[in-house]
Amino acid sequence: MQTLTLALMIGSLGTHVLADPAALHLTQLDLPHHGHGTNMSIWYPSVGGGDTTVFGENGVFKGVEALMGASPRPGTHPVVVFSHGMGGTFRAQSWLAAGLAQRGAIVVGVDHPNTSWNDFDMAEGVKHWTRTADLSAALDAVMVDPVFADHIDPTRIMAAGFSYGGWTALSMGGMTGNHAGIVAACTDNIDRMEACDMLLSDAVNMQGLDPDTWNASYADSRISHVAAIDPGFVWGLTAANTAGLVPDTMMIAFGGDADRMSATDFDASGLSELLPGAQITQFDPAFHFTAMPLCKPEGPAILEAENDDPVCTDPPGTDRAAVHAAIIDALADQLGL
DSSP states (O other): OEEEEHHHHHHTTTOSOOOSOOEEEEEEEEETTTTEEEEEEEEEOBOSOSEEEEESOOSSBOOEEEEESOOBOSSOEEEEEEEOOTTBOTTTTHHHHHHHHHHTOEEEEEOOTTEETTEEOHHHHTOTHHHHHHHHHHHHHHHHOTTTGGGEEEEEEEEEEETHHHHHHHHHTTOOOOHHHHHHHHHHTTTTSTTHHHHTSTTTOGGGSOHHHHHSOOOOTTOOEEEEESOSOOSSOOHHHHTTSOSSEEEEEEOOTTTOOGGGOTTTTSTGGGOTTSEEEEESSOOGGGGSOOBOTTHHHHHHHTTOTTSSOOOTTOOHHHHHHHHHHHHHHHTTO
16 A cells, blocks of 8 residues: 655646646436436547636636637547535536646546435435446446547546545445445444434435445446545445455545544545555545635635535645645546556
């Protein structure tokens, strides 16, 4: 297990010169397993051209520059299928998608039904296998898209994700769930582990889901790399659950002893010990929501008024922009970019 620190990662910043802004294509993806479609984004390296826009900006968060309608950069490129967190959207990690696209990757994201900002149903969303199906469908679509099909390197396909999406990436890469383990971990730590009270509530009833369905493999054989950013559902796992995970796996953690989120603490849960070959990077100071976009100066006050901070308020000493840049570097290096 190779562990890197924030200081080491930031020390490598500035070694890559970014060329043209990333290009962005927005479309719809049909998801028969949900009975309806969803929003889909494809970020990709370009040769310039197209119309420049700022994507994902709102009153709280800064957006990122994108080229709409630009031509793809010649050659073949790795693909990253990215999964957002619980209650998020593919817009939330546009900083990562755009950064990887500038470096030479095609990055595909979807708004996961039942667990996105405008489509949230926790009782359905906790059925984690539907999210891997979402990303497999997105990968199917981009691999036959006439604009992108000839630009895909099928030997470098990464599943990546943040928070609940980190589990989606691990699952897509071959890790399996342990229903009895996660239920027991939640039951034992319901007052300490975030969201366990909701997961075990009568309305969600995670403990009542079919264990065989929960524990089945949802691996996509096309996945060669995994990057899990502060992933969820990391408790109650055993060596049998990690045995099928692709070897080229990166785990990214946010925070130290004082501000690390319990539900995503893959060290305390014992998961890191089950992944001796994984590259593990810990950013400290930082916390779970350091993975969210850069905030505007007025962002913290807006969220505080809505009882939704500290999404914008990192621990003292955190440089969110530097953390983002280091994560882009780490994933790009993992893909050989």
